Amino acid sequence: AQSVTQLGSHVSVSEGALVLLRCNYSSSVPPYLFWYVQYPNQGLQLLLKYTTGATLVKGINGFEAEFKKSETSFHLTKPSAHMSDAAEYFCAVSLNTDKLIFGTGTRLQVFP
Amino acid sequence: KAGVTQTPRYLIKTRGQQVTLSCSPISGHRSVSWYQQTPGQGLQFLFEYFSETQRNKGNFPGRFSGRQFSNSRSEMNVSTLELGDSALYLCASTRTSGNTGELFFGEGSRLTVL
Numbered sequence: 133a134q135s136v137t138q139l140g141s142h143v144s145v146s147e148g149a150l151v152l153l154r155c156n157y158s159s160s161v162p163p164y165l166f167w168y169v170q171y172p173n174q175g176l177q178l179l180l181k182y183t184t185g186a187t188l189v190k191g192i193n194g195f196e197a198e199f200k201k202s203e204t205s206f207h208l209t210k211p212s213a214h215m216s217d218a219a220e221y222f223c224a225v226s227l228n229t230d231k232l233i234f235g236t237g238t239r240l241q242v243f244p
Numbered sequence: 245k246a247g248v249t250q251t252p253r254y255l256i257k258t259r260g261q262q263v264t265l266s267c268s269p270i271s272g273h274r275s276v277s278w279y280q281q282t283p284g285q286g287l288q289f290l291f292e293y294f295s296e297t298q299r300n301k302g303n304f305p306g307r308f309s310g311r312q313f314s315n316s317r318s319e320m321n322v323s324t325l326e327l328g329d330s331a332l333y334l335c336a337s338t339r340t341s342g343n344t345g346e347l348f349f350g351e352g353s354r355l356t357v358l
Contacts, residue, residue, distance in 0.1 A: 175336075
């Protein structure tokens with residue numbers, strides 16, 4: 133069965149610092165991987181996705197993630213945090229079925 | 245282009261009652277999925293509909309049901325409400341069935357069960 137583990141329910145960084153949110157997946161076959169962001173009182177918005185091809189995926193708002201099959205990881209990074217990045221981030225996996233399996237989320241705080 | 249619209253945004257019910265939530269997908273989207281979001285369990289998949297047919301279902305009791313209409317609008321119903329049903333219910337739509345693409349989420353319906 134497929135699953136997703138997000139390490140760290142809360143991450144705090146200073147404005148301008150590197151953002152690193154960790155995601156590891158479990159899947160018997162190559163999965164599709166996603167990162168979503170949720171701002172307060174809003175639904176989820178897709179940041180980026182990996183389906184096939186290039187393992188380094190660039191998304192919106194300066195975020196990117198790298199699919200590492202050997203490490204079963206799909207960590208999300210951003211070189212320089214901005215105050216507006218404060219939100220909850222969800223990693224998700226799919227096996228081309230009709231549902232996404234989400235991780236438990238990581239709340240990112242950005243301090244001035 | 246209008247986004248996914250969910251109604252109502254907030255509602256309060258008491259135990260034993262039932263509730264119906266509505267979701268209007270983005271125009272042209274035929275697949276609608278429902279998720280339950282709680283602080284303890286995170287995002288849990290409820291079910292997915294495509295062309296009025298339920299294509300996939302999560303591990304929820306039979307009290308949770310849904311349907312999709314010919315215009316792709318979807319409703320979900322929860323009967324005999326329990327305190328643990330308090331959650332944010334999120335609807336998402338996509339053009340086709342199968343999650344190789346992007347899910348577009350609504351802002352959710354926040355249900356409180358007293």
